[in-house]
Amino acid sequence: MVQKRGMTLPRPELLVECRPAPNPRRVRIFLAEKSLEIPTEQVDIMTGAHFGDHTGRVGTFHVPALKLLDGTWLTESMAICRYIEALVPDPCLMGADALSVARIEMWQRRVEFELFSPIAQVLRHGNPKMAVLEDQCPEWATANVSRVHKGFAMLERRLSESPHVAVQDFSVADITAVVALDFLRTIRMEIPEDATATRIWFEKMGQRPSVIASRAKSSAPRTEVAQ
Numbered sequence: 284m285v286q287k288r289g290m291t292l293p294r295p296e297l298l299v300e301c302r303p304a305p306n307p308r309r310v311r312i313f314l315a316e317k318s319l320e321i322p323t324e325q326v327d328i329m330t331g332a333h334f335g336d337h338t339g340r341v342g343t344f345h346v347p348a349l350k351l352l353d354g355t356w357l358t359e360s361m362a363i364c365r366y367i368e369a370l371v372p373d374p375c376l377m378g379a380d381a382l383s384v385a386r387i388e389m390w391q392r393r394v395e396f397e398l399f400s401p402i403a404q405v406l407r408h409g410n411p412k413m414a415v416l417e418d419q420c421p422e423w424a425t426a427n428v429s430r431v432h433k434g435f436a437m438l439e440r441r442l443s444e445s446p447h448v449a450v451q452d453f454s455v456a457d458i459t460a461v462v463a464l465d466f467l468r469t470i471r472m473e474i475p476e477d478a479t480a481t482r483i484w485f486e487k488m489g490q491r492p493s494v495i496a497s498r499a500k501s502s503a504p505r506t507e508v509a510q
């Protein structure tokens with residue numbers, strides 16, 4: 284148990300994840316930034332394994348899911364990160380004052396909606412191997428390619444004026460953006476050549492130990508990833 288402002292908060296006990304998938308990767312990076320190690324359990328979503336026992340115990344089929352010592356299950360990557368941030372405030376990744384909290388939340392959501400999600404939709408609706416997870420609509424995959432390009436432009440504008448996505452320092456918004464851009468390989472797209480600020484930032488992010496350690500093993504087949 285962790286004592287916080289007079290309350291006792293249950294410690295994280297287990298992270299259920301799927302290593303090649305991008306949402307669990309966001310949580311892995313977050314934990315590594317906090318120097319926290321939590322035992323993990325893998326669920327292979329590409330076989331549909333998550334629709335069985337995992338759903339039964341967690342209450343949703345999604346990964347990641349964090350189990351706390353009191354038996355509570357937390358899902359939603361950002362909810363998990365929010366809990367970890369409260370347990371381990373340093374380094375601060377979700378904002379230390381009202382304005383930085385709001386800015387980080389705003390940029391995290393913008394990157395999630397305008398880039399991360401469109402990339403995932405291209406993969407989920409465009410790659411036949413993803414039919415295990417999705418009632419596919421190929422037109423939706425195509426429509427999302429142009430949304431990905433708009434997302435690139437949004438991020439480039441932002442990184443041309445700011446050293447990090449949300450605030451001056453590294454935050455959870457950078458985590459969402461770096462995971463999204465790394466995930467481009469699954470749809471065989473790349474950061475545009477002329478997105479100079481994004482490329483410089485991405486190169487720098489790629490050197491962070493948390494980002495390196497969170498990579499799926501290189502032996503993982505390119506398409507065995509899901510959002």
Ligand SMILES: N[C@@H](CCC(=O)N[C@@H](CS)C(=O)NCC(=O)O)C(=O)O
Pocket residue numbers: 304305306307328333344345346347358359360361416509510
């Ligand atoms: N909003 C959730 C999304 C979680 C999510 O979509 N996870 C993917 C893996 S990256 C998943 O569980 N996919 C299984 C499926 O779609 O059946 C979060 O932020 O954690």
